[in-house]
Amino acid sequence: MVTLSEENYLKAIYHLGNQGDDAVSTNAIAEQIDAKASSVTDMIKKLAEKELANYIKYQGVSLTETGRLTARSVIRKHRLWETFLVNKLNFSWHEVHDIAEQLEHIKSEKLIDKLDDFLENPTHDPHGDPIPDKNGNYTKIKSKSILDIETGSQGVLSSVKDSSKAFLKYLNKNELALGDTIKVIDFEPFDDSFTIETKSRTMTISREVAENLYLSI
Amino acid sequence: MVTLSEENYLKAIYHLGNQGDDAVSTNAIAEQIDAKASSVTDMIKKLAEKELANYIKYQGVSLTETGRLTARSVIRKHRLWETFLVNKLNFSWHEVHDIAEQLEHIKSEKLIDKLDDFLENPTHDPHGDPIPDKNGNYTKIKSKSILDIETGSQGVLSSVKDSSKAFLKYLNKNELALGDTIKVIDFEPFDDSFTIETKSRTMTISREVAENLYLSI
DNA sequence: AAATATTTTTAGACAAGGGTAAAAATATTT
DNA sequence: AAATATTTTTACCCTTGTCTAAAAATATTT
Numbered sequence A, B: 001m002v003t004l005s006e007e008n009y010l011k012a013i014y015h016l017g018n019q020g021d022d023a024v025s026t027n028a029i030a031e032q033i034d035a036k037a038s039s040v041t042d043m044i045k046k047l048a049e050k051e052l053a054n055y056i057k058y059q060g061v062s063l064t065e066t067g068r069l070t071a072r073s074v075i076r077k078h079r080l081w082e083t084f085l086v087n088k089l090n091f092s093w094h095e096v097h098d099i100a101e102q103l104e105h106i107k108s109e110k111l112i113d114k115l116d117d118f119l120e121n122p123t124h125d126p127h128g129d130p131i132p133d134k135n136g137n138y139t140k141i142k143s144k145s146i147l148d149i150e151t152g153s154q155g156v157l158s159s160v161k162d163s164s165k166a167f168l169k170y171l172n173k174n175e176l177a178l179g180d181t182i183k184v185i186d187f188e189p190f191d192d193s194f195t196i197e198t199k200s201r202t203m204t205i206s207r208e209v210a211e212n213l214y215l216s217i
Numbered sequence C: 001a002a003a004t005a006t007t008t009t010t011a012g013a014c015a016a017g018g019g020t021a022a023a024a025a026t027a028t029t030t
Numbered sequence D: 001a002a003a004t005a006t007t008t009t010t011a012c013c014c015t016t017g018t019c020t021a022a023a024a025a026t027a028t029t030t
Helices: A004-016 A026-033 A037-049 A065-087 A097-103 A109-118 A165-173 A207-212 B004-016 B026-033 B037-049 B065-087 B097-103 B109-118 B165-173 B207-212
Strands: A053-055 A061-063 A154-160 A181-188 A193-197 A202-205 A213-216 B053-055 B061-063 B154-160 B181-188 B193-197 B202-205 B213-216
Touching (some): A037 A053, A065 A109, A165 A207, A207 A213, B004 B037, B037 B053, B061 B065, B065 B097
Antiparallel strands (some): A053 A061, A181 A193, B154 B181, B181 B193, B193 B202
């Protein structure tokens, strides 16, 4: 039995540690989860005790195979619920995170499998992130941040790195949506800004925004 | 802020105390919630502290207006989620209770309103129980247990009193479903059994079963 | 390499929710 | 009305997950 809190720690370690492979520092987890370092140490010990994590004092944590699968299962639930909220209940994508954060902890294999079928087995959630299947497998779309794309080339907006409310609202306001074709027209070294072109218009975006937009070529 | 545990107590008091009006005993709650009487006393004090319940030592608890509305809101969520599970995810009605028990505690007004719309504002859940609206109002279908119906008359199976897995499975096995028209043919005083007639057949049911079937005339 | 700074861990406390055992109040018998 | 039984409450303990403050380990400067 994995508790709600444990699930959140597993998810954090997974995301911070590159699928949970790299060792993650106590402070990094503390910041991610919004808790104090001492609380994190306590929880890490419990996870190691349950063989969900590998832990060496002062050396950080990584996930065991079981821990990784558990994390992926939580991520699967989170992303399926987000898809449900956006596709079926007509939420906009910036509203769904907090609700999915709760729904991801509902315990029922059968529920999530039926939800998956009901949504017609989506491979990506509304933010463009891949949804692991029952066995924890998924294929990431190969994509690059606009920062790393050569001027003149174009791609399809496939995901966003930052899923904060503020950023998603910015995208809505500027009529940028997943699936849009974006061409990188120019880079301005003075302020690190980019000029991009979409179907409807040409616009300038800051380095900060460019960093968070991932295009698949 | 009402906690998950508090919500469960409010629901129990609501159901045991005839919409929370009548005073309910500590022991009755303990049994319903599967906890010890001492734990119930503690929680009751917290509810009274938060003005969700009226409590006089040794005299039992009832709900305040706020408590009653909170209970109805939890019941609304429970029944909407059950409806979702059965109507959209194709669960059968005896499987949904435990999952709805978890889903009913998800916090988001907007979520439940959108779910309500998605389900096309159902007035009754899969067990025939009424779903309170946003304001906590609902209309109960006027119905009577087969025990209280005169031989010879008929009605539509509108709800079941006992929603246990065992009973719902019994109904499935015997092809009895909500909405079926049932005619009460005979009563046998020797063992208190009833003979009833449905579209497809005539059958005998025990007093125990009869007691749990509610027909609307 | 010593001194200082930062990170991590330990020790001890707290709130929520639940349990046991005994005391107090209420109900029921005789 | 006493005696007995039952219910409810109190007093105290436990676990989970969190916190603060201090100690220990590791990193970074000088």
